[in-house]
Amino acid sequence: MQAQLIALDWGTSSLRAYKLGPAGVVLEQRSLAFGIMHLPSEPRDIAGVRCSDGFELAFDAACGDWLDAQPGLAVIACGMVGSAQGWSEAAYRNTPVDVASLGQALHTVRSVRGVDVHIVPGVIEQVGLPNVMRGEETQVLGVLQDLGAEVLIGLPGSHSKWVEVVDGCITHFDTFMTGELFAVLSKHSILGRTQKVSEQFQGAAFDRGVQVARSADGQRGVLSTLFSARTLGLTAELTPEQQPDYLSGLLIGHELAGLPTGARDLPIILVGAAPLCARYQRALALCGFARVSLAQEATERGLWQLALAAGLTQPSLEA
């Protein structure tokens, strides 16, 4: 099947490349460790030019052979590749944004082989506390087909995003530093000293953490409940193996308690790694959120939609 688009999901720690066919179907995909903070450095010839630029080298490794085989293919990319530390900075676009407006705002960088890479800009919200995202906007736009007028899309991770979408438009979003906080507390704080990592998910401990976050104690805030991850160990109510999942449930519970009022009435779509989404799904159920579903292939679908809006490719007639 003839390829129609190369789509790159290029973040801080990894680079995923998709060769997409008619209607955006995935023909081939690759995952490389060449995130923007881990670029290759060994000089190499690309299209007859000696090249030592890490972005060029990573780009060539990801899809040079696809371009050799089909030179006219369009290329679109999202994620931190468009940040100030990326290949070329794609300035943030203000909310509200939708597929059409973002697709028309792609930022172009020309690679040494003469191919233009079209980079999706990140999104900034400047109403109230400023908030930014790069990459998540593409995932959000990738899951919007067949959804109702108003949805809330959760993207759990180091910096979880919760994105409100109205009529296909990203209108508002929040960032919760839940994943990174879990990591630094487990690795560098007193809480980590009594934790023992278990192979097995400790469901009861996780649930207890969620419940504490939504209890009267939890309303005093996470700074106040955190220490319980230690004291419940001291009082033998949590084993060392249970403490990591208790802390995970506690932090996720506090995150969910911070969702906008009205979130409970919206359909919620989770986008992200399956094990993490499973934790959020469990916590959402405990907190009484009833309409939760999971989305797949959000990034590649979003990149396809944006490439369509930009005129980089055509909707397939036979789709």
Place this chain on the structure above:
Amino acid sequence: MQAQLIALDWGTSSLRAYKLGPAGVVLEQRSLAFGIMHLPSEPRDIAGVRCSDGFELAFDAACGDWLDAQPGLAVIACGMVGSAQGWSEAAYRNTPVDVASLGQALHTVRSVRGVDVHIVPGVIEQVGLPNVMRGEETQVLGVLQDLGAEVLIGLPGSHSKWVEVVDGCITHFDTFMTGELFAVLSKHSILGRTQKVSEQFQGAAFDRGVQVARSADGQRGVLSTLFSARTLGLTAELTPEQQPDYLSGLLIGHELAGLPTGARDLPIILVGAAPLCARYQRALALCGFARVSLAQEATERGLWQLALAAGLTQPSLEA
């Protein structure tokens, strides 16, 4: 002036020794780096016995000469020296506790020179989420003279404690991991990467952090506001030099938002290092707490009161 008591404030990272005279007046004091996690290890003769135990060596370094000069002196100690990782474990006492009940519950360890060291037990609260402290109970009991029936005592630090006292009795307390969270976020998270430490206190940035914590945004919780310490840098609203104090104000503001309802109506006493107490005093004023004062010499006064209650020393007639 004749000494009446040796009082040790023996924590994780430091050991402070006080030689107290009549009425608990401080005759001499020392600060050593020999916290329970940093004990000396070089073997030495103590009272004619070859000794390699770190607690014995630190104890001798702190007050061996005082005991040589006045062998009958009583010794009292508080802090992590009584923890499971300390010299000898002094089991936690349940709330409520006061000077009399805690003074009668001292735990004794006999040093190699034949002197008994009387260790103040820590305090545990097991109503709701468990909470523990070791050392802070002594500071609290040291500042209770001349106070009203109900006070709230704040002890800012790595693990800030807020202790409610009714009629001289510790009835309830909370722990906020504010100081440790500030440290691990600054050192190990993405927030630290754009921070630049400034010699000068950035008051406006600190105040802004406090205000965000008590704003409508702040009510969504600290997990949600944390990222603003980065985004306000991205939007050039905070310089790199302002970001650390913004984060400090933000976290302290969230801590204060988590104080018990009714805290606003109580007199508040702050106990701790002067620069940190100054930050809390500033934040408390911004948050509308009117009756705030600072206490001095809380530990040595508390140890004196507990030694009196234990009968280890006598109140001075001429005091």
